[in-house]
Amino acid sequence: MAMAVYTEVSDDDLRSFVAQYDLGAVVSCKGIAEGVENSNYLLVTETGPFILTLYEKRVDPADLPFFLGLMEHLSARGVTCPLPVRGRDGEALRSLCGRPAVIVTFLAGMWPRRIQPEHCAALGEGLARLHLAGADFPLRRANALSLDGWRTLHDATHGRADAVKPGLAAALTAELAELERRWPADLPCGVIHADLFPDNVFFRDGALSGLIDFYFACNDILAYDVAVCLNAWCFEADGSFNVTKARLMLASYMKVRPLSAAELEALPLLARGSALRFLLTRLYDWLNTPAGALVKRKDPLEYLHKLRFHQQVRGIGEYGLTLPAGAA
Amino acid sequence: MAMAVYTEVSDDDLRSFVAQYDLGAVVSCKGIAEGVENSNYLLVTETGPFILTLYEKRVDPADLPFFLGLMEHLSARGVTCPLPVRGRDGEALRSLCGRPAVIVTFLAGMWPRRIQPEHCAALGEGLARLHLAGADFPLRRANALSLDGWRTLHDATHGRADAVKPGLAAALTAELAELERRWPADLPCGVIHADLFPDNVFFRDGALSGLIDFYFACNDILAYDVAVCLNAWCFEADGSFNVTKARLMLASYMKVRPLSAAELEALPLLARGSALRFLLTRLYDWLNTPAGALVKRKDPLEYLHKLRFHQQVRGIGEYGLTLPAGAA
Structure with missing residues (x-):
């Protein structure tokens, strides 16, 4: 903790x-x-x-x-x-x-320590409502932790990444290059939370009761926020991807804010970007947190594992959904 | 913190x-x-x-x-x-x-971050009330952190004490030997808090509103509890002893529960014992807390300084009081 x-x-x-x-x-x-x-x-x-x-x-x-x-x-x-x-x-x-x-x-509720499929369903709906409610927010804030920020973190960690895991530096370089080449430019944008991990989502009596910690919120691709949640909510502690949780989360999201074929198709790439983002920030913190600090460092390699998973995903069927007819 | x-x-x-x-x-x-x-x-x-x-x-x-x-x-x-x-x-x-x-x-109030003389006056009264209220408590618990416990901690830290400060091991050995020889046997005993530091005392609107953290409470010399508070409340951050705070604390205590001449006379020795107790437990924690632990280690040498102060005290006049007429 x-x-x-x-x-x-x-x-x-x-x-x-x-x-x-x-x-x-x-x-x-x-x-x-x-x-x-x-x-x-x-x-x-x-x-x-x-x-x-x-x-x-x-x-x-x-x-x-x-x-x-x-x-x-x-x-x-x-x-x-x-x-x-x-x-x-x-x-x-x-x-x-x-x-x-x-x-x-003060918000009533507790964040869920053990994620159940119903939590993921409620989260999907709540995330979509957040995206709709933010549509007419007039202020703007760029995402400091998108491609440019990843490049900065990549360069700041490159020399010592292999000390955490041999081969990590080269893997990060290759992944970032591919994301820079392929990152989508035309997807719907808006206000995203950008850090909607379980400890930022309160539940009470089984229902979502509030969202907290908006200090990474920014304007970016809405489906990227969905990808952040796929990574944060749908993997089990043993590293396995829980396709039931993913399907419930995506289906509940889409009942409130349908995802276009283009957004769905981009999801594996966005999930790779999200995995790289948390891999890089955790790696940076790992390398730069003094040993005696009062903050427990989070394991960067958890996100290397998630990145590997999304790299091998060949379609959103692996997230539990099927592309609408006519989509690529 | x-x-x-x-x-x-x-x-x-x-x-x-x-x-x-x-x-x-x-x-x-x-x-x-x-x-x-x-x-x-x-x-x-x-x-x-x-x-x-x-x-x-x-x-x-x-x-x-x-x-x-x-x-x-x-x-x-x-x-x-x-x-x-x-x-x-x-x-x-x-x-x-x-x-x-x-x-x-749940107790209302906050513990005082900057100790004022009025806090020490209120503390003295509260400590005396605690001692009176505990007088008829039927259960018994020995003080695990009195002479026997100090000997155990002394032996467990002796080999590495000089790594914290050269000469510390010999100083601890000499002090413990003297306390074992001179520790008083006839002073009034009862239930003591034994750890009444400022973060265990809540104030609200300037008045003492509650005491917490009774997990060192035990049966021991009542005046030893006073000595713990002298050490915990009456030194400034620069190490100087604030005789005004000590006088207010002792005078307020004595309005509720008068201290006998024998108790007053023993106070410098009891304060040395209290200083040794926190010096030893902090030293033990210092030597045994993993560097990455989520607990901030407290400086043992703060209590070496307090021990040195009480070693040179020649009478309770230096705590701001005068011995009653007829006392030694």
Whole structure:
């Protein structure tokens, strides 16, 4: 389990901070073991529980209006996600302990530790609703972790990749070259979550109750978000691909937002891109995380295995679907 | 900041567990970054917030009836501390994920990050009230971290102590020998907390609102608990001893439970014992914590410095008090 609380907030600083809101006095504030990029606290005030987030150095403050605006936009359209709370001055984003900081609403639910097929079905529907709700969001943010970002990470890890696994450097070079050559240019784009792993999806009584952690959200190919979820939700711990989960996820998605033949056909390539993205970021973190750090490093090779799987996929039948008649 | 969540509880396991209580359904459960010895979760159910604790291997299950019974005993006598919640079967202690587990009540308040003199005054009073309230607690638990335990830790660290600081091994040997020779045998005993550091004491609106983490509680010399607090609360970050904080703490304690001349006279020696105790446990952890562990190791040498301070104390005047007339 990854965890991180980086910033120690003093009781005095917290009291002054919360006094800028109409939330009543602070009752309790505890660092929570969720979220690797930021410091998160469960803040209880006289009016209830909230999440206090301090943005650490991995989040660019210039991106915060996009992230916070998106959460407000999605909440207003019925997608349950943390809603930034505005202070008496009307501002949601302010500063605490020298860091950008926000208070957001507390979401009921727990992320699923053991993924069941029903979770994947609910996820597919929720992802499609997110894509539809984001369609008229006016702000723009490029995906910093698409082809250009992968090239940067590739170059930054190339010299030491073989220390993690012999042959890894060459495999990454070849895969990136092929993705650069074949990456689709004409697929429908919009706001994507880009990091919708199980720990970012809450369920309550078996139903999806909320989505969190929009700090990789950006504008990119919508079906790429589906591919991220295929990788994050449909592999078992032993590395096997669960085609039942994939079929349920895709079918549920398509009931809300049908995927075109072109999107379906591109899915194996998009899944390779998604696998490469997490392989590269995990590899970079693996090579650059100090041994004594309070963050548990995630295994990059899990994503090499997923990449290999998608490389050998010859059609979306292997994801449990059949191409519509007339498609290639 | 030390932190730890060791056990990952699945949503299914948690639901079955909570169903044994009259607490309503689970709304949320988040690992919290407090408590090094156990896995702690902030559990929100339909009836409110609670703390779920899973006892990891450093806690002996045979000691749990003492700890849980003590919290019930103290709560019933007006000492605000977590109260174990009993299930429908009347039991507070049960099992989750193969570990002993309890749900306790949630305490309002935050532990003070910057210790002010007023905190020390409130702490002194609270500690004395704890000692009085524990007087008729019927269970007994020996202090595993008194002279015998120090000898064990001394022997387990002796060979490598000089790697942490040259000369440390000999200093520890000499100090332990002197404490074994001079440790008092006739001082008033009772239930002590034995680990009442600032992160175990909650304040709200400037007033002490609760004490937590009774997992070192035991029967021992009451004034030894005072000595633990002198070390934990009255030194500044630069190593200097704040005599104002010490005087306020001792004077407030004595308003509730007067210290005899013999107790006061023993205080410097008890403070040396307390300093040695934390020096030895931190040294042991320092030498035995894997580099990649999710627990931040605490600096043992902070307590060598405190030990040196108390070694040169010639009387409790240096703690801000004067001995009553007629005392030695």
